[in-house]
Amino acid sequence: MILKPFMREGVMPLPVTFISTVSAGGVRNIAPYSCIMPVLRPLDLITFASAENRDTLVNIRETGEFVINLAGADMETSVIPTARMSGPEVDEFEVAGLEEKPSVTIKAPGIMGCYAWMECSFVKEYKEDRYSLVVGKVLRLEVSDDAIDEAYHLDVDKAAPLMMTGSKKGMHFCTVKETQGFEPFAAMFPTGVDPISKTSNR
Numbered sequence: 770m771i772l773k774p775f776m777r778e779g780v781m782p783l784p785v786t787f788i789s790t791v792s793a794g795g796v797r798n799i800a801p802y803s804c805i806m807p808v809l810r811p812l813d814l815i816t817f818a819s820a821e822n823r824d825t826l827v828n829i830r831e832t833g834e835f836v837i838n839l840a841g842a843d844m845e846t847s848v849i850p851t852a853r854m855s856g857p858e859v860d861e862f863e864v865a866g867l868e869e870k871p872s873v874t875i876k877a878p879g880i881m882g883c884y885a886w887m888e889c890s891f892v893k894e895y896k897e898d899r900y901s902l903v904v905g906k907v908l909r910l911e912v913s914d915d916a917i918d919e920a921y922h923l924d925v926d927k928a929a930p931l932m933m934t935g936s937k938k939g940m941h942f943c944t945v946k947e948t949q950g951f952e953p954f955a956a957m958f959p960t961g962v963d964p965i966s967k968t969s970n971r
């Protein structure tokens with residue numbers, strides 16, 4: 770089957786994250802964001818694509834900070850309440866019935882009930898006509914203790930990361946499962962040594 774070029778997320782499952790911010794006037798905001806990716810190992814940068822008309826983008830420009838909340842499949846029911854367009858004066862924690870998780874390094878709170886939280890500062894914006902690519906620096910990364918082990922291996926059965934694919938009809942939610950495959954990073958290098966392990970505190 771040949772798909773229209775814009776149907777990339779039809780064949781590419783994307784994570785469903787929730788970005789929480791606070792406006793300059795103190796109003797709390799939440800929005801689901803799926804067009805998101807880390808910028809290379811071992812950097813601490815993360816980037817996401819945002820349409821221009823998002824309160825999230827306005828808040829990030831004004832306050833310079835945001836939290837990327839990683840949700841489990843049990844938070845599927847929070848997607849639409851936070852995705853509905855609402856005015857900048859609306860507190861979306863209240864609308865969605867979500868509780869805030871105070872952040873440590875920034876004022877914007879995270880969301881209770883997620884399995885991981887990235888407290889971020891705004892680094893740079895690549896602005897186009899109708900959208901921006903936003904780059905953030907992860908200042909603090911916290912993961913729920915029962916979702917990860919000492920080697921930082923995420924238990925995907927416990928975390929059940931919320932993902933989605935897009936079809937002609939809309940969004941289909943899913944999660945991930947392990948194949949039990951494993952390779953050390955060093956396996957990619959002819960020397961058998963991972964050069965990045967020297968520069969990161971893994």
Ligand SMILES: Cc1cc2nc3c(=O)[nH]c(=O)nc-3n(C[C@H](O)[C@H](O)[C@H](O)COP(=O)(O)O)c2cc1C
Nearest residue numbers: 800801802803804818819820823824825852853854
């Ligand atoms: C699963 C899902 C993923 C989304 N991903 C993005 C995204 O990556 N970028 C974006 O600009 N909007 C995305 N949206 C749309 C915004 O979440 C939505 O427009 C929201 O109302 C924006 O809220 P805000 O104006 O409070 O920031 C997504 C919506 C859903 C349901």
